[in-house]
Amino acid sequence: MNREVVKTDCATARIPELDFEIPAFTQKGVLTTIEGIIDRAIAGLEQDQPVRRATDKEVANKIEEFIDKLKQLKEVHFPFTFILDDPSGNSFVENPRAPQKDDALVVTRYRRTAEQAAMLGLEGEELDEKPADSAEDLRNEVLQFNTNCPECNAPASTNMKLVQIPHFKEVIIMATNCDSCGHRTNEVKSGGAIEPQGTRITLRITDPSDTTRDILKSETCSVEIPELEFELGMGALGGKFTTLEGLLKDIRELVERNPFTLGDSSVPSKMKKLQEFLGKLQENVYAPEDDPELRVERYQRTFEQNEELGLNDMRTEGYEPEGAPGR
Numbered sequence: 042m043n044r045e046v047v048k049t050d051c052a053t054a055r056i057p058e059l060d061f062e063i064p065a066f067t068q069k070g071v072l073t074t075i076e077g078i079i080d081r082a083i084a085g086l087e088q089d090q091p092v093r094r095a096t097d098k099e100v101a102n103k104i105e106e107f108i109d110k111l112k113q114l115k116e117v118h119f120p121f122t123f124i125l126d127d128p129s130g131n132s133f134v135e136n137p138r139a140p141q142k143d144d145a146l147v148v149t150r151y152r153r154t155a156e157q158a159a160m161l162g163l164e165g166e167e168l169d170e171k172p173a174d175s176a177e178d179l180r181n182e183v184l185q186f187n188t189n190c191p192e193c194n195a196p197a198s199t200n201m202k203l204v205q206i207p208h209f210k211e212v213i214i215m216a217t218n219c220d221s222c223g224h225r226t227n228e229v230k231s232g233g234a235i236e237p238q239g240t241r242i243t244l245r246i247t248d249p250s251d252t253t254r255d256i257l258k259s260e261t262c263s264v265e266i267p268e269l270e271f272e273l274g275m276g277a278l279g280g281k282f283t284t285l286e287g288l289l290k291d292i293r294e295l296v297e298r299n300p301f302t303l304g305d306s307s308v309p310s311k312m313k314k315l316q317e318f319l320g321k322l323q324e325n326v327y328a329p330e331d332d333p334e335l336r337v338e339r340y341q342r343t344f345e346q347n348e349e350l351g352l353n354d355m356r357t358e359g360y361e362p363e364g365a366p367g368r
């Protein structure tokens with residue numbers, strides 16, 4: 042249940058034992074776990090249950106039964122099969138025993154049908170579009186290298202995969218699992234080049250459903266919640282492809298684990314502020330505005346920001362971005 046899963050929006054997820062299917066293009070791409078996928082399905086079905094109970098009791102009861110079955114899956118009352126079928130080849134299920142063989146996991150590569158190619162917008166271009174650059178070759182394989190566990194320092198291995206996340210850019214997902222202490226991390230790094238300008242994205246959270254929005258936070262991005270006077274510096278959490286809820290959870294864990302992240306001293310007033318912050322995070326951040334509003338601003342980086350990115354010593358004039366849009 043804890044295996045990491047990358048499911049792109051063109052992938053179909055199936056659990057044949059339950060006759061259950063999440064068809065392609067009904068969900069955005071997610072980086073989650075098998076449990077996360079089941080949770081999302083349960084949440085989706087539960088959403089309209091109060092209305093159904095009022096209008097069609099029979100259907101509501103049937104759906105309730107199915108929700109119970111999904112919940113049983115999470116307890117693994119019986120063995121079941123999870124099938125992820127992605128004609129784009131970009132979905133991924135983690136092998137927790139890597140680099141050892143994973144007896145529970147079968148990966149089958151197949152040639153796309155004409156219909157699948159058309160669905161992906163690859164019609165007729167498939168032959169011309171075979172790019173020869175190394176980034177493209179890397180795309181379909183999981184690379185592995187040896188690292189040390191950040192928690193206990195035992196030798197561990199990191200799996201790396203280049204993924205084109207729909208509506209986002211190309212990113213590199215790196216997952217490290219420690220056999221020694223069980224520590225797991227996953228990190229998302231930008232695969233493309235640094236953009237000519239910085240980006241500031243302001244999201245007004247007006248509805249609890251906003252917490253399910255997908256968020257791609259690069260490793261050089263800082264996060265601010267002005268209502269809580271909270272600021273997370275550049276690089277504190279690394280890169281993440283998650284939902285707003287997932288990001289808030291990560292922030293909470295980070296703050297709980299290491300209160301010093303927020304500053305270099307632990308004076309009593311700072312600790313008090315922290316406790317308040319954790320309390321407010323638990324209640325879910327909710328701003329009482331009427332209109333959800335997302336603002337994206339491009340801005341010129343300051344000298345200090347360029348310094349942090351190591352760009353001041355580099356020639357940035359006439360620069361060609363690698364990950365040209367529309368690939």
Ligand code: ZN
Nearest residue numbers: 190193219222
């Ligand atoms: Zn460890």
